[in-house]
Amino acid sequence: MKKITVHASTEYDILIEKGILSTCGNIIKEKISAQKIAVITDDTVDRLYGKVVGKSIREAGFDVVKFVFPHGETSKCADTLVNIYDFLCKNSITRTDCLVALGGGVVGDITGFAAATFLRGMNFVQIPTTLLAQVDSSVGGKTAIDLKGGKNLVGAFKQPVCVICDTDVLKTLTPEIFSDGMGEVIKYGMIRDAKLFELIAKNDQKTIWTDLEDIIATCISIKRDVVEADEFDTGERMILNYGHTLGHAIESYYHYETYSHGSAVAVGMCMMAEKTCEPETVKKLKSCVKAYNLPTSVPADIKELVPLCGKDKKRAASQLRFIVCKTIGKAEIHTMSFDSFSIWMES
Amino acid sequence: MKKITVHASTEYDILIEKGILSTCGNIIKEKISAQKIAVITDDTVDRLYGKVVGKSIREAGFDVVKFVFPHGETSKCADTLVNIYDFLCKNSITRTDCLVALGGGVVGDITGFAAATFLRGMNFVQIPTTLLAQVDSSVGGKTAIDLKGGKNLVGAFKQPVCVICDTDVLKTLTPEIFSDGMGEVIKYGMIRDAKLFELIAKNDQKTIWTDLEDIIATCISIKRDVVEADEFDTGERMILNYGHTLGHAIESYYHYETYSHGSAVAVGMCMMAEKTCEPETVKKLKSCVKAYNLPTSVPADIKELVPLCGKDKKRAASQLRFIVCKTIGKAEIHTMSFDSFSIWMES
Numbered sequence: 001m002k003k004i005t006v007h008a009s010t011e012y013d014i015l016i017e018k019g020i021l022s023t024c025g026n027i028i029k030e031k032i033s034a035q036k037i038a039v040i041t042d043d044t045v046d047r048l049y050g051k052v053v054g055k056s057i058r059e060a061g062f063d064v065v066k067f068v069f070p071h072g073e074t075s076k077c078a079d080t081l082v083n084i085y086d087f088l089c090k091n092s093i094t095r096t097d098c099l100v101a102l103g104g105g106v107v108g109d110i111t112g113f114a115a116a117t118f119l120r121g122m123n124f125v126q127i128p129t130t131l132l133a134q135v136d137s138s139v140g141g142k143t144a145i146d147l148k149g150g151k152n153l154v155g156a157f158k159q160p161v162c163v164i165c166d167t168d169v170l171k172t173l174t175p176e177i178f179s180d181g182m183g184e185v186i187k188y189g190m191i192r193d194a195k196l197f198e199l200i201a202k203n204d205q206k207t208i209w210t211d212l213e214d215i216i217a218t219c220i221s222i223k224r225d226v227v228e229a230d231e232f233d234t235g236e237r238m239i240l241n242y243g244h245t246l247g248h249a250i251e252s253y254y255h256y257e258t259y260s261h262g263s264a265v266a267v268g269m270c271m272m273a274e275k276t277c278e279p280e281t282v283k284k285l286k287s288c289v290k291a292y293n294l295p296t297s298v299p300a301d302i303k304e305l306v307p308l309c310g311k312d313k314k315r316a317a318s319q320l321r322f323i324v325c326k327t328i329g330k331a332e333i334h335t336m337s338f339d340s341f342s343i344w345m346e347s
Numbered sequence: 348m349k350k351i352t353v354h355a356s357t358e359y360d361i362l363i364e365k366g367i368l369s370t371c372g373n374i375i376k377e378k379i380s381a382q383k384i385a386v387i388t389d390d391t392v393d394r395l396y397g398k399v400v401g402k403s404i405r406e407a408g409f410d411v412v413k414f415v416f417p418h419g420e421t422s423k424c425a426d427t428l429v430n431i432y433d434f435l436c437k438n439s440i441t442r443t444d445c446l447v448a449l450g451g452g453v454v455g456d457i458t459g460f461a462a463a464t465f466l467r468g469m470n471f472v473q474i475p476t477t478l479l480a481q482v483d484s485s486v487g488g489k490t491a492i493d494l495k496g497g498k499n500l501v502g503a504f505k506q507p508v509c510v511i512c513d514t515d516v517l518k519t520l521t522p523e524i525f526s527d528g529m530g531e532v533i534k535y536g537m538i539r540d541a542k543l544f545e546l547i548a549k550n551d552q553k554t555i556w557t558d559l560e561d562i563i564a565t566c567i568s569i570k571r572d573v574v575e576a577d578e579f580d581t582g583e584r585m586i587l588n589y590g591h592t593l594g595h596a597i598e599s600y601y602h603y604e605t606y607s608h609g610s611a612v613a614v615g616m617c618m619m620a621e622k623t624c625e626p627e628t629v630k631k632l633k634s635c636v637k638a639y640n641l642p643t644s645v646p647a648d649i650k651e652l653v654p655l656c657g658k659d660k661k662r663a664a665s666q667l668r669f670i671v672c673k674t675i676g677k678a679e680i681h682t683m684s685f686d687s688f689s690i691w692m693e694s
Contacts, residue, residue, distance in 0.1 A: 078425065078428075078429045078432075081425075082425045082494075085425075085494050085500065085501055086494060086495060086496065089494050089495075089496030089497065089500060090496065113464075116503065117460075117464070117501050117502060117503055118500065118501055119500060119501075119502075120489070120491070120501075120502040120503055120504060120580075121503070121504075142467065144467065147429075147432050147433060147436050148433060148436075149433065149436030149437065150436065153432065153436055153465065153466060154432055154464050154465055154466075154467075155464060155466075155467040156463065156464055156467060156468070156503060157467060157468075233467075
């Protein structure tokens with residue numbers, strides 16, 4: 001078992017191991033003294049892992065209740081959140097009980113936000129079941145829901161009491177959802193770790209499995225280091241947003257339907273690299289992106305994407321901050337007026 | 348002008364002065380560098396003070412937008428919250444902008460929660476316009492909305508950048524809403540300050556005005572001291588809940604319609620005093636409560652109220668914690684099993 005300890009406003013462990021899911025109850029028991037556990041999950045994940053997780057938690061001595069909502073990003077909304085609140089309320093969940101987020105990013109984000117706000121805050125455990133959630137949402141304490149006006153516009157910073165990553169569950173992901181996670185994995189190589197990038201680049205979607213546990217642990221460690229230096233996202237942490245300013249615009253332009261987050265980030269990285277890197281670096285990045293069945297461009301014209309960058313909540317008034325990696329493994333924060341950014345990107 | 352500085356996770360000032368409302372724009376300007384200010388208020392307060400506040404903020408150089416919702420506790424719900432979020436989103440409010448909560452407890456609670464969660468947190472200023480909001484919500488950083496299942500069940504801890512209390516605005520309160528605030532004012536005397544209690548007790552609703560600025564400042568100072576010792580409400584801060592365990596039950600039993608918060612707390616204090624105080628103390632408390640047109644009892648049978656105490660979110664599993672003041676000015680935290688509490692109260 002790999003263990004990564006995160007020192008945020010509270011300290012917690014991320015545990016990574018094949019098959020760890022079936023022992024999650026005892027792991028949780030070591031961390032907290034709750035009476036009841038409310039498992040929050042979506043219908044897809046519930047069908048696959050609801051039973052094994054419920055059984056393990058029950059056998060560890062907790063009372064278990066479960067709330068299941070329809071899978072997909074459209075569920076990450078205020079309606080689902082209010083349904084979760086009402087469910088917790090009806091089941092008399094108290095401040096000393098605990099939520100378990102069993103699922104991908106949507107489940108983790110909305111459950112984390114519920115845990116941050118129900119009764120003004122209670123414990124929660126994350127069991128991320130997608131590659132994206134394991135490498136991205138498991139560290140950082142960012143929780144959120146979407147609004148009609150944009151993604152992740154409402155949220156809170158909330159650290160879990162522990163994160164349990166079972167790499168076995170990644171085998172049940174569709175190729176598309178696996179690729180989705182690889183977008184972020186490649187990003188970690190780009191912003192911080194040329195060696196990690198090379199390891200990813202020498203593999204492809206078929207061969208990566210043997211190195212996957214190491215890769216996940218490395219990604220999590222990078223994110224841990226960045227987040228520890230800037231828990232509340234006021235500076236350095238911005239570098240995690242490489243590919244995201246344009247990526248979010250792409251997701252938004254296509255109404256979160258055509259491109260997954262990882263695909264949009266992959267395109268965002270490639271577009272930014274084309275503006276700022278040597279041709280050789282652009283080629284390397286694009287080749288790596290393609291090896292994981294991710295796109296390097298989108299049909300939408302840059303003129304249509306740029307105005308949507310303004311919807312990113314990192315935009316401080318008329319200034320836009322975004323990330324540039326001139327070389328693989330090294331990220332810089334750039335600040336530009338929104339108008340200059342438009343002219344530059346469209347040139 | 349009286350100034351009380353609160354040292355919470357962030358430091359901020361509470362400013363108390365007659366007529367301060369018309370200069371609020373410049374006060375806010377000294378504190379923050381926002382571009383836009385979104386004023387959140389209800390229709391009653393907007394009619395009275397919307398213009399003067401808007402003008403002052405605009406003249407201080409901010410862009411101003413305003414969201415007005417129907418007055419009353421029923422507005423403190425998820426629907427209003429989502430409408431506020433959508434409004435902020437449509438008006439392109441960014442993280443570096445600022446919200447202003449102009450109104451009573453409902454406005455302060457929901458606006459504070461919106462500020463805690465929109466874009467994962469932004470600045471807000473409180474301008475409490477009721478006595479209750481000035482002495483209670485202005486310190487402590489508790490923000491919340493209600494659920495169908497209970498009051499304040501969803502919320503966050505969020506400190507304002509400053510609080511502006513204009514005692515002139517209290518003159519436009521109905522006698523009922525003024526009394527509502529007096530419930531909490533009496534509570535401060537009971538839990539911490541026998542001298543304050545005597546000052547309140549020697550006055551009544553008609554004569555209190557000359558001492559009001561001092562009384563408000565004393566109440567706020569008491570709450571400040573208690574909250575500073577326990578910002579996240581894990582111990583000592585519980586004493587602020589004197590009268591509230593039964594008070595919340597009364598509010599809930601009557602569906603938040605018959606008894607105001609202050610009235611319910613007044614009854615809660617009297618009921619608890621009858622169980623724990625010398626007859627002389629009970630008499631003093633009841634006489635003071637009556638002088639401010641607050642009730643000392645409710646028709647509901649104690650047997651019907653006690654089960655509703657379990658809905659209080661301070662209830663840690665099967666244990667109930669509640670506050671006892673055996674003498675005026677001194678509060679103790681008691682813990683009892685829920686069953687023992689039922690038997691004791693019903694005896």
